[in-house]
């Protein structure tokens with residue numbers, strides 16, 4: 001296990017489009033997923049995308065029961081999602097506050113679709129498909145954006161709703 005350094009906003013590797021995983025049996029992939037898990041846990045994150053630790057692969061992880069950064073949030077199952085695809089099931093969007101381990105200390109209000117279906121593959125290559133609502137749907141959209149080089153401030157319609165967590169009145 002190892003906790004890897006997190007890339008932060010401004011690093012051009014966070015702006016790249018990640019490439020799909022083709023070999024689900026490689027040692028490199030299982031080590032990457034383990035390192036992502038350890039890194040997310042070490043920082044109490046709600047999710048993490050592979051590009052955030054410098055791996056340009058379409059791998060995201062999210063959820064877990066021991067999240068202390070968002071204790072008020074409904075539980076999202078711990079999920080490894082590879083080569084994800086999102087279908088928007090309802091065009092309704094909702095504003096909500098987000099943070100990101102690549103923007104430490106900051107929060108911003110971001111519109112996200114409230115109801116989606118996401119699909120992809122688990123760590124061993126098994127297909128996975130789920131419907132998600134609310135915070136669960138928000139986390140998935142946030143993480144999948146990382147695979148296309150999008151950090152949440154790029155989704156924000158109102159930059160006056162962006163700032164340091166300790167200074168914002170949330």
Ligand code: NI
Nearest residue numbers: 099100101102
């Ligand atoms: Ni993020």
